[in-house]
Amino acid sequence: MVSLILLLPILTILSFFAVFPEPAHALWPQPRNLQTGPSTLRLSPSFTITVGVPNPPADLLAAAQRTRALLFNDKLGRLVLGRGTGDLKAVSSARVLSHLTLKLDGNVTTTTARPISVEAKLPFGQRDEGYRLIVPEDGSAAVLSANSTLGLFRGLTTFGQLWYTVSGTVYTLGAPVEIQDSPAYPYRGFMLDTARNYFPVSDIERTLDAMSWVHINTLHWHIVDSQSFPLVVPGFTDIAQKGAYSADAVYTPQDVANIVSYAGARGIDVLIEIDTPGHTSVISKAHPEHIACAEAKPWSTYANEPPAGQLRLASSATTNFTVGLLSAVAKLFPSPLFSTGGDEINARCYHDDAQTQNDLAGRSVEQALDVFTQATHGALKKLGKTPVVWEEMILNFNLTLSNDTIALVWISSSDAAAVASKGFRVIHAGSNSFYLDCGAGGWVGDFPAGNSWCEPYKTWQNAYTFDPLANLTTAQAPLVLGGQQLLWTEQSGPQNLDSIAWPRAAASAEVFWSGSGGNVSAALPRLHELGYRLRQRGVHAISLQPEWCALRPFACDLTA
Amino acid sequence: MVSLILLLPILTILSFFAVFPEPAHALWPQPRNLQTGPSTLRLSPSFTITVGVPNPPADLLAAAQRTRALLFNDKLGRLVLGRGTGDLKAVSSARVLSHLTLKLDGNVTTTTARPISVEAKLPFGQRDEGYRLIVPEDGSAAVLSANSTLGLFRGLTTFGQLWYTVSGTVYTLGAPVEIQDSPAYPYRGFMLDTARNYFPVSDIERTLDAMSWVHINTLHWHIVDSQSFPLVVPGFTDIAQKGAYSADAVYTPQDVANIVSYAGARGIDVLIEIDTPGHTSVISKAHPEHIACAEAKPWSTYANEPPAGQLRLASSATTNFTVGLLSAVAKLFPSPLFSTGGDEINARCYHDDAQTQNDLAGRSVEQALDVFTQATHGALKKLGKTPVVWEEMILNFNLTLSNDTIALVWISSSDAAAVASKGFRVIHAGSNSFYLDCGAGGWVGDFPAGNSWCEPYKTWQNAYTFDPLANLTTAQAPLVLGGQQLLWTEQSGPQNLDSIAWPRAAASAEVFWSGSGGNVSAALPRLHELGYRLRQRGVHAISLQPEWCALRPFACDLTA
Known part of the structure; x- marks a missing residue:
């Protein structure tokens, strides 16, 4: 071959x-x-x-x-x-x-x-x-x-x-x-956040279908976050019971099995993420003892978005709890990968938490995070999982991480070079090109200006012209596993899942299957046809141009 | 009272x-x-x-x-x-x-x-x-x-x-x-463009329902444009026959009657717009003799978007044709208003059109436009219609317009003062606050940068904090009839109609019913409830925040 x-x-x-x-x-x-x-x-x-x-x-x-x-x-x-x-x-x-x-x-x-x-x-x-x-x-x-x-x-x-x-x-x-x-890159993903707003299983399955039609091979499932915990975890069912938006807005182990099976039959692996130690406020509903600065105010002092709350990473009890939780989740998902998150850890939260200060006993937060991460990653390793983390875990802290740890580069794609220079593998998930939610204005209340940190809207053209190897040496290139577009759902739900994701999310699918360097003019007629085909198959992909243009390839090009 | x-x-x-x-x-x-x-x-x-x-x-x-x-x-x-x-x-x-x-x-x-x-x-x-x-x-x-x-x-x-x-x-x-x-302003509208992409009657009816639930009283129907002509006009059926996207993508007189009736029963008047003399390229499919620079290239020389084409406004035959067309359309719509458009007239199109140069016979385009407009407006007046025009017809040209002509202010809301200073009535339709399509990047092909002229996204907060009387004198204030949010559909279709419009379009509905000056923090919980209620009624309104916030009024305010 x-x-x-x-x-x-x-x-x-x-x-x-x-x-x-x-x-x-x-x-x-x-x-x-x-x-x-x-x-x-x-x-x-x-x-x-x-x-x-x-x-x-x-x-x-x-x-x-x-x-x-x-x-x-x-x-x-x-x-x-x-x-x-x-x-x-x-x-x-x-x-x-x-x-x-x-x-x-x-x-x-x-x-x-x-x-x-x-x-x-x-x-x-x-x-x-x-x-x-x-x-x-x-x-x-x-x-x-x-x-x-x-x-x-x-x-x-x-x-x-x-x-x-x-x-x-x-x-x-x-x-x-x-x-x-055959694919240019082995990882081609799509990330869905089901914590800010909940999505029924049928929405996820429809999304898996659409993903499979463009050879996307990984659903990165950001299943829980500070706002809600919809995953029913055996042995930890009280978290979803108290932390899901409602008794109906949950994913049971059977739902998970169905989704994993549905995905697998379509060539898709489900990479589950339980974000730690930040983005965990909601765990305080069932286990207040494990969460520092839970719903502390003002939220903007303690977290990037409301509500605040982080696992007490310096506590051995909390570490054991987290190891148990992650292990239980890991058993629901047969993927070789498991993401422990690690983004946006707020220092002030730990600084102001008396228990954490006591637990630290003179250690730094970084030292405690190292112990905490070694415990969670060690447990996952024993279960055969390769850890996946957000880039801060590699770039912001000096942690003892296994060499095979994979970094999700999200703050800026240019951070891939720094991750690679430390020898870790990279999944491109840059907010500068791949965040599907950006460009809809700010969502926090009482903020008439209404702008947001990740303006503007990330067009399909932006994603399509992405260079996965920019600023990397030839030797570093093999560290790039691929990439994905991501949907954070502060302003999304079942109502706009299809329209915000499709056909845009197909842009990265082509970059990471066919290789980069395609030009947007040549791609557009095919992307139109994909969009129309998706609609025929029940996915509400949006129009990228007036139909007049879609029926006349290249007639609406800038210089036509 | x-x-x-x-x-x-x-x-x-x-x-x-x-x-x-x-x-x-x-x-x-x-x-x-x-x-x-x-x-x-x-x-x-x-x-x-x-x-x-x-x-x-x-x-x-x-x-x-x-x-x-x-x-x-x-x-x-x-x-x-x-x-x-x-x-x-x-x-x-x-x-x-x-x-x-x-x-x-x-x-x-x-x-x-x-x-x-x-x-x-x-x-x-x-x-x-x-x-x-x-x-x-x-x-x-x-x-x-x-x-x-x-x-x-x-x-x-x-x-x-x-x-x-x-x-x-x-x-x-x-x-x-x-x-x-009772309403603060008599005109509260919603504009839908059904020419760039077509919307089935059922989508329009669902939109009318949603509009009626927030006391919006006018559907401004931008029904045709350069890209397609879906309206079947008695006596002019060849235009839709050759200019609709397909034989199914049309509004028959019966469809129009049904929509007008559906709207009327919900307290909504249908303000039809036949944009003239620009935005008419598609008429060339049936009547090439009436269109200057039809599909001329490069399109960007002759129009703001493809395809180029404008009515030969200096031709008496074209003027008669237009009067006949507008009169036939006017008879389908019982509204007291009728919009003849008038935006984005391209001078180069007429400059390069030999027939127009001949027809002008030494007159300026402005002089010909005056004759043309007096003919169309005169015919509409005889049918009992009050003319509505885009702001350029008042601000860019010195035309003989009836005093009761109403201006749609779209380029910038600040232009309302200039319109009012000329004594004309104003409908606020400013791209700076009310364009629902802005902020989705550029849609022309072969343009990797992908930005657009009307970035960024116009948030509900932007529309909600709009002051209809800014820069107007007390004497001019009564000239402001109200306003509307608008959906131009280069990048929209049935797939994202609800999600791009709702609940955002309710923002102007409240400004023009309740009066301006509301604050976004106080409004948000009610807007959430409207959004949830719309969903229960089958309109796919999007989430404005994580459900965590929606269930906790004010908890996600910037300073909470």
Whole structure:
């Protein structure tokens, strides 16, 4: 496979440009190697997908079934004038494709054909998302092959994006199609905060679907925070009981299992975050003994947003409690990763907390944080988890962290260089490019000016032109695992989840799958088509331009 | 009524402040005179609304029925900790309200009890939206009285906002309630652009419902523009046939009649706008002879956004065509107002158009515009319409305009003073405070920076703190008819209509009903409740804060 990838680029670049200015396929993210031809091909109404894998895992069979259903349910008219009626003549005389066959490459035995959900949770070095897709122009069976069921799933997703519908006929342009694909970066995420405002399970599942359609492979679930604690943790059920917004606004262990399973079947790992020691005010409702400066006023003295409250990190009782809590949570989530957070620790909170001052017994907060973190990370390590932290844990404190700790760089993407210089791996989550919530004004009350710290709105263009390796040395480049867009939900809820996230969140998905350097003009027609396809599939992706522009690729470019 | 208004303020101010910090009623807009008491009152499950009006108009009866249904369908838990469970004791021992009686004040005969829809379309001086609502604390019948069915409708809307639900019981706090209400300004609007992207009739109707719930009385319908022409105009059907995005993306005369009727029954007048002579590119699809610089490139030379194209204002044939078109449209809309637009006229378009240069025959564009405008406005006047124009028609050109012409001030609210100094009436529609679309980045293609001319996002706080009379003399103040928030839809569609508009658009509704000067801290708890109530009624209003804040009035204020 490696040699093929090395051989293909020249052909690919040629064919890539040959399809502009009118893209023949609305593929997102752009495959890394794509060859197209001149022919139209239509799908047989009795089109079948054959999973040619011995003892195929149930989630692969289900994925094939879903893909098959979408082919006929999408009913996406091509985004050109006439919505594809101009293709009718070519469609009517086109060859008919009746079959897609899936097969695993190499020496596959039944024991190696692991479920997608298992492949999706392998450590990064072992996870293989590559696939090869060949759609001949003569109507003979299309073939999708990969080294893993996860690769087959990615290929199915791409196959599902090849098709348009006109007058009831499903067809593609540019056959034959040959795709050799694999991601530029192993981590491509989407973060959702379910603590500021709660989201029902169905919203999360719809989001997972949308993520899977653009090859995003990780849901970073910021599940709890100072405002609410919706996670029902076995052995710690009193926290959600007293800290969820309501008895209905919770995620039970069964909900979690369903979400993890739903995600896994779509090639998505669920990276859970229990933010510590800050962002934990709500734990005081059930365990006041563990929280310093709980709801202390003025909140702005003790926290970046209300309510204030941090775990008493210098207390051995609180440390034990936290280790127990994190361990219990870790057992609900099979991911190899676990985030312990670590952002925005407020020094004044500990300074003014008499118990913490007593517990410190002359140690600094940093020293106590080191002990605390070694305890939590040590427990997670024992459970097989690799710790993930916000960047402050690496850049603001001198802590004893395991070398494999992963940093979420959020304050500024430029901090990636400092993290890398300390040898830690980086996930790009920069507020400067990837915060979906920015640009909606300030939300704190009694503040008529109403601005906010992370203005302006982070456009898809901003995310799309992001360079993951900026300011890094060649040697540091492999430390960048990938990146994600993030939705903090102070001003969001189920009402605007889709509209604030889609299609914007697809921008980073392409950067981290296809590699950076794409240009926004070339990308826009494909992004329109993704948006329209998402809508056909029930995700309320917004319009990026007037439909007049969407139907006329490049006509609304700045210099057109 | 006038004397009552003069007598009430002192009592009102006292009671207004007495209910803080925990508002007993989530009324939006705030009634101009409100007195509340200490008692809880619950609604009988067999609660009835009696319309004590001889030969009541059907739309009033229907409004009473809808109000009655909402009382029991809202199921809004009070936005405090426990969502009203703390009220249960008071509720269980509360008196029961079984009746609301509506009656018209004065010497009402069957001929004066006009439908709401008729009252809603009267000229401003004759339109009476005032009402008086008394809800006794002893369970005796509540009484809603007004001089008009339109006033009764406003009162019904307010009555519907008095109620919460806890454990299946519908109740209010703060009885007795006495409200004497009427608007500070006669025009309170919401503008929707259905040309950049199309909205189905159902979206417009849902928007009309939401508007009516905050006493907004005008839908300013920017129905067509350069990108698409969805309005099917009798005698001019070819324009929509060739200029709508699709055969389905149109408003037929029957759709218009339905929308006008739906609006009228909710106390809303529909102010239609056919923007001229600019913003008309799409007319070239059916009538190329009438459009200068149609889709000329580069678009940025000939228009503020693609595609370019303006009516050939110097041509008598085009003038006649426009007069015919506007007259045909005017007959579809019973409003006393009609907007002929007039914004963003591009000089270069006419300069480079050979036919226009020939048609001008030595006249200036301004002179031709004067003739053109006198023709269109003259025709509209004959049909009983008062012309509405964008501010450039008054400030940028020296035109012969009727004294009663109304200006939409959009470029900057500070331009209101210049408009008023010329003696024209003003509707505030300033991009600096009221443009709902601003702050989402630029949408033109091939523009990686992605900023836009009207950054940043216009927060609800910005709209709420707007002063309609800033920089105006006392003598000029009566020229201000009111104002509106506006949704231009380059980056919007049905997917984000609710989330971009609500509850933000309620901010101007309160400014122009209750009067300016409200403070954002006091308003926020009520605005939260409005947002939650809108959701219960099917409008996807967004969260303005984490629910933690919404349940704790003032706890997330900047200095709390």
